[in-house]
Amino acid sequence: MEKDFRLNIVTLGKTGVGKSSLLNYLFGTKFETGIGRPVTPADLIETDADINGHAVRVYDSWGIEADKLTEWNNLLKDKAEEHGAAKNPEEWFHAVVYCILAGGSRIEDCDANIISNFVNQGYKVTVAITKADQISEDDERNFKKAIFETIGKEKINVVSVCVGAKTRSGETKPFGRDELIDSILSSWVETVKNRISTATIERLYGHLDTFKSELNDLVDNYDISGRREGNDELAKLLETKIQAKMQELKTETVNEEAKDLLKRCYDIGYNLQSSFGEISLSKIHSPFKNFDSENNKNIGWWYTGYALTLGVMPLINSYAPKFIENQKDRIKGVIEQSICNCKNLLEKELLPMIQTEIEKLLEAKKN
Structure with a gap:
């Protein structure tokens, strides 16, 4: 594990659920309570702490209030992007804890929506039922069942x-800390399983964005002509480059990125090490080596679209600056659409395959 690495934990919950008390109990660190805090969700508060000898960084939210839900959602969306799959694993949120006050027969829509948003981003969320001593075991069991049915048990x-608190019948003993810690640590493993594939695709998108800029530069420096034949040469050149880039992404780059992400997760995740043992990175390449050899033909639509864009143009003076600029803009528009379709192809065809292979790899190490 890298010396300076900290497990990033984001904690959320409505005002009054006892989140600050829970954090004090969990980490033994004095966390600021809601009293005196601003009433708007300006940011998440970062606090360095320790959990069983391992450094953590807690990203604590202001108490969520129903009338400021839009502001909260915008804040959480921005923060999720800052720590999203496109970043290196060291920068991810590694665990998400959402606090809900014990009681009631169902989870409220506000809570369910926020939890589901994180689930959809690949997180295994830990839902902490606070002040659980104040409900009966039957009510607790039914409440958990309702939460599972709403969000999904898996x-x-x-x-x-x-x-722990003073009650009329005496002092209540605290409970749940060890189970909560186990959930936080194990959720890091689930986050790896859920996010490696998405993170790999995000990195491939980055390669495509860079490639798009290179193609646009090529167009800017190309001698655009009013002749169909000369422009067809450019169309074929661009098509060939896009086909080659897609093949490179699918057979080489995907392996490099997946291996790098797995190695980073292995280096920083002591829980991953203890659960799965040493990962043999040399075995990562083979699952994707022969991916989608037939799908090169799916890029063929690109040339047709380009030919239609330029081919319907009459012979125009090749020295007309406005015509040349318009033609270059048209070509860049086709490139933009081409890259978009390439991204869709990667997500549709490659993402499920990476997800399957990563799960197989990690499960093999686990067993």
Whole structure:
């Protein structure tokens, strides 16, 4: 594990659920309570802490309020992007803890929506039922069942927690801390399984964006002509380059990126090491080596679209600056659409394959 690495944990919950008390109980660190905080969700508060001897960084939210839900969602969306799959694993949120006050027979829509948003980003969310000592075991069981049915049992962990408090009948003993810690640490493994494939595709998108800029530069420096034959040469050149780039991404780059991401996760995730043992990175390449050899023909639509764009143009003076600029803009528009379709192809065809192979690899190490 890298010396300076910290496990990034984001904690959320509505105002009054006892989140600050839970964090104090969990980490033994004094977290700021909601009293005196601004009423708008300006940012997440970062606090360095320790969990069983391992450094963590807690990203604590202001108490979520129903009348400011839009602001909250915008804040969380921005923060999720800052720590999204496109970043290196060291920068991800590695665990998400969402606090819900014990009681009731169902999870509220506001809570369910926020949890689902994180689930959809590849996180295994830990739902902490706070003040669980205040409900009966039957009510607790039914509440957990309702949460699982709403979100999906395989997508979340639900842990009942009590931080300890004075009651009329005496002092209540705290419980749930060890289970909550286990859930936080194990969720890192699930995050790896869920996000490696998405992160790989995001990196491939980055390669395509860079490639698009290179193609646009080529067009800018190309001697655009009013003759169909001369422009067809450019169309074929661009088509060939796009086909070659897609083949490179699918047979070489995907392996390089997946291997790098797995190695980073292995280096920083002590829980991943203990759960799966040493990962043999040399075996990552083979699953994708022969991917989609027939799909090169799917790029063929590109030349047709380009030919239609330029081929219907009459012979015009090749020295007309406005015509030349318009032609270059048209070509760049076709390139933009081409790159978009390439991204869609990668997501549709390659993403499920990477997900399957990563799961097989990690499960093999686990067993």
